[in-house]
Amino acid sequence: MSGSRSNAPEPGRPDPAAKRRRPRTTTTASARATAARRPTDGRRGPSSAGERTPRERRPHPTFSFGGLTVSVRLLGIAVVGAVLAGMLVPSLFQWWRQEQDLRDITARVAAAEQDNADMQHQLDLWNDPDYIASQARSRLGYVLPGETQYAVVDPGADHADTPQIAAAEPQGPARPWVQVLTASLTEADAPRE
Numbered sequence: 001m002s003g004s005r006s007n008a009p010e011p012g013r014p015d016p017a018a019k020r021r022r023p024r025t026t027t028t029a030s031a032r033a034t035a036a037r038r039p040t041d042g043r044r045g046p047s048s049a050g051e052r053t054p055r056e057r058r059p060h061p062t063f064s065f066g067g068l069t070v071s072v073r074l075l076g077i078a079v080v081g082a083v084l085a086g087m088l089v090p091s092l093f094q095w096w097r098q099e100q101d102l103r104d105i106t107a108r109v110a111a112a113e114q115d116n117a118d119m120q121h122q123l124d125l126w127n128d129p130d131y132i133a134s135q136a137r138s139r140l141g142y143v144l145p146g147e148t149q150y151a152v153v154d155p156g157a158d159h160a161d162t163p164q165i166a167a168a169e170p171q172g173p174a175r176p177w178v179q180v181l182t183a184s185l186t187e188a189d190a191p192r193e
Helices: 016-021 029-037 072-126 129-140 162-167 177-189
Strands: 062-065 068-071
Touching: 062 072, 068 072, 072 129
Parallel strands: none
Antiparallel strands: 062 068
16 A cells, blocks of 8 residues: 555454444433332332331430420520520620610710800800890999989889789798707607606
């Protein structure tokens, strides 16, 4: 064979093209699993090889305390709950205290802001010349030049307010309450003869 290549296989070697032409018969994993689950004797259900049965229910371990039976699971849940409560209660208490402090501080800040607003209003009033003149007249008795100031000393008996007179008792106590209290304490302290 001089220079030309033929498609014929060499003697003693398999033909690679024949391999490619052979039909493939592969099974998938699901097909194999289905075949393994099928009963061979016509029964439905798990095969005798690798047969699974439901586990038998075993009773849970329990503890008895004076006639009270408690399961281990319940006891474990209670212990975990107690540990969680022991960890969370201090944090929740601290949070509650901080919230209370925040409310107190907020109230104090609001009161301070109100006081500040009142003081600012007073300062604005004292910057007004008419207010300063009225305060000088009422507090210090000053008058402007050319004005005459009159001071009423005793308005007289006819000037009394009628409702106040009607509300007053006709006769007051014989002694003030402090003297009555002192006399009763002295009398109570004195021994009887």
